[in-house]
Amino acid sequence: MASIKNELSNKYLQGVYRDLKKRYPEQKEFLEAVMEVFISLQPVVEARPEIQKNAIIERLVEPERTIMFRVPWMDDKGKVHVNRGYRVQFNSAIGPYKGGLRLHPSVNLSILKFLGFEQIFKNSLTTLPIGGGKGGSDFDPKGKSDNEIMRFCQSFMTELYRHIGPDTDVPAGDIGTGGREIGYMYGQYKRLRNEFTGVLTGKAIPAGGSLARTEATGFGLCYFMQEYMKDYKMSFKGKTVVISGSGNVAIYACQKATELGAKVVAVSDSNGYIYDPAGIDYRNLQLIKEQKRDRIKTYLNYDFGKKAQYFEGCKGIWTIKCDIALPCATQNEIDGESAEILVKNGCKAVGEGANMPSTPEAIAVYKANKVLFGPAKAANAGGVATSALEMCQNSARLSWTFEEVDKKLNDIMVTIYHNSANAAKKYGFEGDIQVGANIAGFEKVCDAMLWEGISY
Known part of the structure; x- marks a missing residue:
């Protein structure tokens, strides 16, 4: 197995990373994720001068939109708490933003940018038309009653609903956000928008969820x-x-x-x-x-x-x-x-x-x-891949069997492996699936960004 050197030597990427580190010195998780990808992308950048000419990398590492907001909610004793909510809409070159909503005390902007940045490439690898995003809150569902969680989720969605939609941004569950939380959020979204759309995935089966999503x-x-x-x-x-x-x-x-x-x-x-x-x-x-x-x-x-x-x-x-x-x-x-x-x-x-x-x-x-x-x-792209399959079912008003979804999932994961292996081989790093996955995910997004041109 040929492996890429674990160091950043490309001058263009070094410059972009240096500027990013200067701008966001406190975002350690995000910077770590960027460095890991940059190391893999060096042979691609050297082989494709149009990447630097069109500032693809500079555009890729900055989210298209970052939304931060307060989330006030009342506990069962009548005390008001205030948490912070986020949605990082990172890249929509190949489709609507797609990524989970994490509810955990550790949530901050650095972690969500790291996860959203990773999501760009993961979603690209699925072969499905979905962009990358991530969101959540520093709210901790552990130890909370169902009513407290419901009040938090409804408050959270009262702001988030303005920024999402079936063709704009389709959030999903993540750590701390399971079927219960998605249900409360979706119920509030539906009330506010007066429409039943596939705007959240991970829904209950009777409400448009997909079989095999949990698995x-x-x-x-x-x-x-x-x-x-x-x-x-x-x-x-x-x-x-x-x-x-x-x-x-x-x-x-x-x-x-x-x-x-x-x-x-x-x-x-x-x-x-x-x-x-x-x-x-x-x-x-x-x-x-x-x-x-x-x-x-x-x-x-x-x-x-x-x-x-x-x-x-x-x-x-x-x-x-x-x-x-x-x-x-x-x-x-x-x-x-x-x-x-x-x-x-x-x-x-x-x-x-x-x-x-x-x-x-x-x-x-x-x-x-x-x-x-x-x-x-x-x-681990199977989760978001099946979320995208849920979006397909919602859009077509269809419901596939467990076996149908499981077969599509298997086919997607097999394709992801081979696309990653082939990308690694193409650039001389046969057998290095980490490098191959980064390259395969990046090139699809890069080509879409080049095709769309630059917005002034």
Whole structure:
């Protein structure tokens, strides 16, 4: 596998990055995401002078629109709280903005710009006509009643509705924003606009949602990695898998990996992780996390968890011996040290179900040791791809079966892998799927921007 040097040497890109860092010195997450992409794009920029001539990169790293607003809401005791709401509409060159709404105390502009920037390339890779965006609030749904969450969501949408629409911006769920939150937001949007459109995805099935949307990111991750491993005479069959997280992505990655013949032995949440050498059934995770809304440590309280072990803290999950690691929790959860341990314990493949869960140091370790690395913007694109399929169904007033959506999802993930692999090969970096995904996602957006011209 030929790998690109992990350094930025192109003078044009260096200049753009330097100006960006000077303008946004506090936005560390965003700058990290930009650097990762810039390193990959160096051969493209050198081969295509029209990119610099038309300032494509300078235009790409600045959102087309950034919206910030206050979100006042009242708790059950009558106390008024004020949170901050955001929507970053990053790039609409190939379609309406598309990306999730994250509700979490950690939300700030840097994180949303990082996620929105990544979303441009991820959405481009799906082959579907959707641009990149991201939004959310520093509101924390944990510990809140349904009525408190409803009042927050209605207040949030009372401002956001002015800036979104089925042909403008179609938000989706994300961390902290599940079916309940989407329902409250959509109900308020519908009341304010007096129209029933596919403006939010992740809706309930009776309200225009898509079958297989809940499973999509986890299933898609496994479809992508299965196709990737096939090129290297590998598969999930007979392999041991460790998955971080225990939300939708982790639960359904656990299901699909098991169906493909693997044994999942560990999962986690924000407090710690469980290790069950007998294998973890995704239905047990559903019981704990989706039905009981409980912590992962309660796995030990059930008959199926009698032989399992629970460990406080999350980092230790990567010390468990496995053939395949699927980080599905949060950004930067695998650092260089954890990557070294994974390699030492025989890990042969890492597929990212979360957004940028591996640090640059971890990625360097994977590549140096020929670990198959499925980067987030390619490997976890199944969620947004199926959201776009929900948009298609809404626009046509159709409802596809689970099997139809699942087949389309599988086809999309297989295509994403091959497009990424082909782009890497085209520029002399055969086998480097991280570089290939960045290039394949970028070139489609770049060509659309060139075709549309420059707006003065």
